Amino acid sequence: MSRIHRGRDHHPPGVTLERDVPFGEHDHAGAPLLRVRRYRLDNGLAISTLIDRAAPVVSFHTWFRVGSSDERPGKTGLAHFLEHLMFNETTNRALGEMDRLLEGEGADSNAATWTDWTHYHSSLPKRALPLCMELEADRMQNLVIKDAQVESEREVVMSERRDCVDDDVEGSVSEELYRRALSKDHPYAWPTIGWMRDIKRYERRDCDRFYRTFYAPNNAHLIAVGDFNEKTFLKRAVELYGGMKRARIPAQKTVKKTRQRKEKRATLKRATETKKISIGYRGPAFASPEWMALRVAEEILIGRSAARLPQRMVVDEESARVVRGGMAPWRHPSLFEFWVDQRDDRESEALLSVIDEELARFVKDGPSEDELARAKARIELDLLCGMETANGKAEQIGFYETVCGDAAEIFTRLAGYREVSARDVQSASRETFDPRQRTVLFVTPRERR
Template identity: 25%
Template sequence: MFNSNHLKANHEATKIRFFEETLINGLHIIFHQDNTNPLVSISVLYHVGTKNEFPGKSGFAHFFEHLMFEGSKNIKKGDFFKYIASNGGKNNAYTNHDETCYYEILPSDRLPLALWLESERMLHAKIDEESINIQREVVKEEKKMQIENQPYAKAISEIIPSLLFKKHPYKYPIIGFEKDLNTATKKDYKKFYETYYVPNNATLVVTGDFEMNEARNLVHRYFSSIPKGKIDFNMKKIEEEPIKKEIFFTYVDKNTKVPGVFLSYRLPKMTDEDTYVLKIIDHVLSSGESSRIMKNVINKKQLASYAGSFLDSMEDYGIFIIYGLINPKITLDQLTKVIDEEIENLKKKGITQYELNKQKNFFEKKFLFDNYSMSGIASNLSHYFLYYKNTNLINTDIEKYRKISVEDIKIVANKYLNKNCRVRLYNVPIS
């Protein structure tokens, strides 16, 4: 039986302490000092992703994730990686629908190097024809490998979002469309850089082994003179009309040999209280051998060779996909019917207290585990500041899960997991 007392005591002992400040140019900085290991982790999160793109200009945020390693006014092409590797560190970046993040982990005496590199990226990035052309080909190749030649990838990243969202830029794939990549100009990219790669649209996090006054002085030295961006970033949310009738779509996938069904639901934004409940529902349905879909659809009824669900919670909306790939001699309609029975069963009967306790236990452990590494702490600090405007949720967010009741599961499942407000996509091979 679940007992959170030990975990609560453990959590108190591992409370994350941090200091935050905002420079006059709007750059928000969060410091978390931990002198256990002689390492520092530095991340700069820019509040720009697919959400900030327009028709004909898709894939810009992801393209910049590549372009920002090309060099700057004071860093030669390709030297970003060389600086990090030759100083015993590692670095990388990622893009999603709402953000682009760059990060480094280095020996602690190399903190000035990391801050200099990130200040160069923010102020002096090299956006020239040669760099653009190189990265355009790199991104096209990435698109071929990850989307064009992978089964189910196009359905999940392009088709389903375009059916769930009619107006919101979440309908675009993160990697963008090839035609937009081909037509984007240097002027377009420079405008994007000057708009979004500015201090008042960024959060800098420094975690690890440093001396506070020294780290603050270094940050001020490298970043305080960078000019503030010119636009107001309080974007108005683009509201979607509710889906009132199931949208059915068949996608013929040249890479697929096994047909699959994907049931997709539009959810509320990540900060909505219901999102916490939906994360538990996602786990009850498909996480582990004892989950509903694994136990009943795959093992007991043997209608699917593979099935599950995944929840992508974003700043303005979320997407929840429940999917299954059929076994031989089973039709997609048969598999859909059985998955729907599992969803309806969840809505009518809910879950047991034992199931709920098991999930709370999982999220409690995950919460603690995510705060064990410097990179995990850095990611959580910037995440809670950016989206919730409350950095201290890094210590208290687990309370939201602790308060969830069995009744909440039923209420939220009935609110969102309805046939008339979803997309049902059949992903089929070429016949």
């Protein structure tokens, strides 16, 4: 599917074209309507472009291959904390100036951090692309981190943690699940936002060190999608980023999927009205073929209201209000999660038995051909829905480049899903849904004073 074109494109010196692949639909003559091209600067910076003139807008992303999985014990949440600091001051721009300049252009800018990556994204009217590139290049090498900003941002991040975790039942249970299910040194055993005790203790030099270590051109990927001139864009990218120096990026941890020998269980009390159950089975990494089979299994088991578990527990037996879950799209092996919000005071054990029964039946008999076809159609729909906007396309490219090393994987995987057989689903499910390999948390309402 992929072809490399050399010599045909007139890109500026210092830029090497690495990949040129069709992106999505083809016209009536069979030519691709859109193409995604990946270039590389001499300092290792990767740049992907996709010209799409459907609207006069551009989405510009900067993805760094660093997330909470790169943190150390005692400094959890630092990747996310640094993401907040990146909106502050640089040697060339005053505090808040970047936001102000982009807002003035009508741009929408933000950032996100997760386990394996951090990305900064702006949706721009097309005239604002040069400004955005200049600002992004500036903060990639000239960030100023001061004690006062660390203190102020610490309060903001503590507020974010209280909102998303401490006062949020699902947030607080999810972090407990990963903490208990994975070994202490597993890079997903702590939450991306970090433990509160660590957030309270960051120092300026921690942030500075993290920034100098990971925010380097050879650990970054720029993505531009939309209505722009590629040649001018690349020329400007060389001017702004070409002089940045490579850094020695610490090798990423290698995490092998390990087997859990015995089921783990715990009961948690929370300020909630109804009982919940959180289950995490040890599962594979995103790049693994098993992951795709489990994504299909997810659709069949919990993907919609007539999927097996919701049909039985929500519709037929009315024991649950919600049953959902899935396998996180992460670089290292992690968990296949189930989340059950109970309808009433029935024993949680009884609901767990129903899940066990359904999973055992699924593992034994596998999915039907109809279920398989429906799951694949839904997965195709989800993929297309995620690509309606320039920003959606940029996000997909950034994610696949960062986690799988190739944007072409988006469509390779789509083709891969079409190839997934009932036997693949059955085999991946057998491997994963083994009760010995799971952690179960029962959540019960805390009694009121």
